[in-house]
Amino acid sequence: MKIEFFKHSLQKEDVQNAVDVLNSIFLTTGPVSSSFEEKFSNFTGLEHTVSLSSCTAALHLSLLALDVGPGDEVITTPMTFIATATSILHAGAVPVFVDVEDDTGLIDVSKIEKVITKRTKAIMPVHLYGAMVDMKALRQIAQKHNLKIIEDCAHCIEGERDGIKPGQLGDVACYSFYATKNLTCGEGGAASTNNADVAKKIRTLRLHGMSKDAAARYHGRYKHWDMISLGWKYNLDDIHAALLVGQISRLPDNLRMRKKISTCYDEGFSGIKNLTIPSRPGESAHHLYTIWVDKDRRDEILTLFHEHDIGVAVNYRAIHQLTFFQKEFSFLPDDYPIAYDIGKRTITLPLYPGLTKNEIDYVIDVTKSII
Numbered sequence: 063m064k065i066e067f068f069k070h071s072l073q074k075e076d077v078q079n080a081v082d083v084l085n086s087i088f089l090t091t092g093p094v095s096s097s098f099e100e101k102f103s104n105f106t107g108l109e110h111t112v113s114l115s116s117c118t119a120a121l122h123l124s125l126l127a128l129d130v131g132p133g134d135e136v137i138t139t140p141m142t143f144i145a146t147a148t149s150i151l152h153a154g155a156v157p158v159f160v161d162v163e164d165d166t167g168l169i170d171v172s173k174i175e176k177v178i179t180k181r182t183k184a185i186m187p188v189h190l191y192g193a194m195v196d197m198k199a200l201r202q203i204a205q206k207h208n209l210k211i212i213e214d215c216a217h218c219i220e221g222e223r224d225g226i227k228p229g230q231l232g233d234v235a236c237y238s239f240y241a242t243k244n245l246t247c248g249e250g251g252a253a254s255t256n257n258a259d260v261a262k263k264i265r266t267l268r269l270h271g272m273s274k275d276a277a278a279r280y281h282g283r284y285k286h287w288d289m290i291s292l293g294w295k296y297n298l299d300d301i302h303a304a305l306l307v308g309q310i311s312r313l314p315d316n317l318r319m320r321k322k323i324s325t326c327y328d329e330g331f332s333g334i335k336n337l338t339i340p341s342r343p344g345e346s347a348h349h350l351y352t353i354w355v356d357k358d359r360r361d362e363i364l365t366l367f368h369e370h371d372i373g374v375a376v377n378y379r380a381i382h383q384l385t386f387f388q389k390e391f392s393f394l395p396d397d398y399p400i401a402y403d404i405g406k407r408t409i410t411l412p413l414y415p416g417l418t419k420n421e422i423d424y425v426i427d428v429t430k431s432i433i
């Protein structure tokens with residue numbers, strides 16, 4: 063049996079939506095992107111959504127729209143994908159890491175106040191694997207110190223904690239529609255917010271700082287446009303947006319299936335020595351199912367999974383120990399010991415709605431025999 067790490071669940075109608083765009087005259091950002099933005103806002107409950115080419119773009123432009131720049135510090139976690147921290151650097155600011163909780167891998171909110179300085183401008187929490195950071199506690203800290211919150215929701219569209227959903231207590235929520243995400247079009251992202259001014263800024267910044275986008279310029283007749291700020295080329299075209307529109311209504315069903323698979327894994331793995339399942343506070347979006355194993359055996363175990371034709375990944379090795387961050391900031395492993403330790407122990411197993419019962423049982427059996 064061969065089990066892929068991830069299989070998307072695009073349906074015929076999603077493909078047809080993209081074909082319809084290809085058969086139309088308008089391929090770039092236009093009516094379909096707008097329709098996606100509206101539907102996605104309805105789903106998240108956040109008033110404004112700006113569709114973008116990636117979550118990295120969303121994080122970058124959110125920082126700029128909130129006036130974060132050179133001389134500023136942004137607090138975030140070392141247990142994340144590099145884009146969280148590189149977006150801060152792209153904005154000209156400095157990432158300041160805070161270690162994570164040893165049971166969830168989420169940023170340890172109780173340690174945040176210790177690193178706040180006069181330069182701190184924002185906090186960028188990451189809802190890791192689908193489980194949300196304690197946003198109520200984080201909001202209190204942000205309010206007390208007058209800081210912005212930009213939520214990295216690449217793993218968490220559908221989660222909830224203490225009655226709070228992603229984006230509800232933050233200033234901007236940033237989403238990824240990358241190839242393996244719960245909602246995917248290959249490459250794509252979005253920034254959602256209840257702040258109309260911030261949304262407007264992000265909208266302008268996503269397209270060169272131009273006063274009119276292609277849809278506004280396209281009326282069969284040339285119209286002058288202006289450049290009002292220095293922007294980027296981060297818009298999402300209608301071909302990609304077309305793949306997303308129909309998936310939104312399937313998110314709740316897909317989440318139920320993801321949750322069921324996670325529960326099967328939880329039950330299959332209970333009581334195994336040398337295997338830890340991270341805690342999932344609140345209602346997780348069940349984006350990734352990650353196990354923590356003995357650090358001295360992790361790489362050997364990865365190889366054994368591959369030998370059994372099971373696709374696995376590592377999310378993540380703590381980013382403060384990647385060459386660039388080590389060189390640039392002289393970080394040592396023990397600067398963030400919990401993230402470092404988790405990064406040495408973590409393995410992500412296949413988790414997607416199309417996994418069959420047989421496949422889940424096979425993953426459980428192989429995991430048990432290997433560990």
Ligand SMILES: Cc1ncc(COP(=O)(O)O)c(C=O)c1O
Pocket residue numbers: 115116117118119142143145146188214216217237238239240250251
């Ligand atoms: C936690 C996290 N943040 C940010 C990103 C960046 O997303 P994108 O590839 O859409 O730029 C990812 C992508 O994998 C991610 O997992």
